[in-house]
Amino acid sequence: MRRKLFAVFILSLLFIGYLAYLNSLPPAVRAYKMARIPENEQLIAVYHEGNFWQFATYNEKTSMLKLYTVSQSSPLWLRSRRVESARALVNYSQVILNLEALKDYKPHERALLFKTLGWKYDGEIYYPISPKFKAEDMYFIAIGTTTSRLNIGAGEEGSSIISWLSGVKGVLTLPTLNNRGTTKALTWIAVHECESHLGKTVQVFYPGITLESDITGVYEVPKNIFNGSTFQKALSYAPNEFKELSIAKLVILWVHVKDEKPVLETVWKLGGDKVCHVLVDINTGKVDGPVCYEKAVG
Structure with a gap:
């Protein structure tokens, strides 16, 4: 009985320690950890809205795109996690992000991270794109x-x-x-x-x-x-x-x-x-x- 109580006590300490660790992380880093993204997948985009997070990744070896969608019932508690995948139509190596960029996130109602844009917030997410299609093509x-x-x-x-x-x-x-x-x-x-x-x-x-x-x-x-x-x-x-x-x-x-x-x-x-x-x-x-x-x- 004492061994069981001791095991429960140790597990409780570990759980409390894990929650304390999550709480110490910047919000975007915390959500990324909760998405459980493998190390062989590189981050290429992030979207945030309230308790809703999305992380798009690219695997250079397999040419696979993945989209991790996580919802949090609280900053430290994961309500749902969904993963979608598809073979990439183009090579996304040029837009792979440095994970350090997650630490630069500033809490906002809505946020988007893409390599050529950096972090964009709320109304800044609306951006112009003018495709340069050549007339002779x-x-x-x-x-x-x-x-x-x-x-x-x-x-x-x-x-x-x-x-x-x-x-x-x-x-x-x-x-x-x-x-x-x-x-x-x-x-x-x-x-x-x-x-x-x-x-x-x-x-x-x-x-x-x-x-x-x-x-x-x-x-x-x-x-x-x-x-x-x-x-x-x-x-x-x-x-x-x-x-x-x-x-x-x-x-x-x-x-x-x-x-x-x-x-x-x-x-x-x-x-x-x-x-x-x-x-x-x-x-x-x-x-x-x-x-x-x-x-x-x-």
Whole structure:
């Protein structure tokens, strides 16, 4: 009996010591520890909102993206932990963070950490991105997408970022404060022709940096392509005037060819299962929509 009591006493001391250790850590470091991220995964982005934390990681050896989502019922108590994974579409080695940056976090209502941005807080999270697509380049597809939180292309409407690539995910999407000024607030992805033997290159545009990779494997490629000038013209038709865009959880601008005509398709997801979309004929400016519907469940 005494041995059992002594064991319980030792375990209690260890537990109290562990809680004291967690309490001594800066909030971002504490949450990172609670996420239980393996040492072979490098941190590339952090998002924080209240008791909600997200850590995006990249494994250079396996080319895997992971997203750790943790919720705390209190600063020292973990309520839930969820892990998503996907093979990265580009190499994220250039944006791997130094873990020391976690110590620089200052408590705010919302916070975002990305290498080219540093820590951004509250309204600062809204950032401009101007993708530099060359007019002479020929593109298969271009997609701009944003969510209200970090996303690696898993679990939401439109999550297969480049839908014709057999459901490939693996693109880190950074959150924004809101979606007003949609053409500038998105994380842009483009797939275009290149001179390599593979024939296709994917680019992801982040603030201050563009990550690029050859696409490997056999994928279904659209018959029609468009040039950079078409893309720039498409952005002028982006339907930023829709009030619902400012409260959407997910917004996608998708430039592609439909019925042999270049079109800009805008898709946004509201609360619950409501999804809206609109099509704009880039050559004529004709607008089809918007149309909204409740996504079928099950």
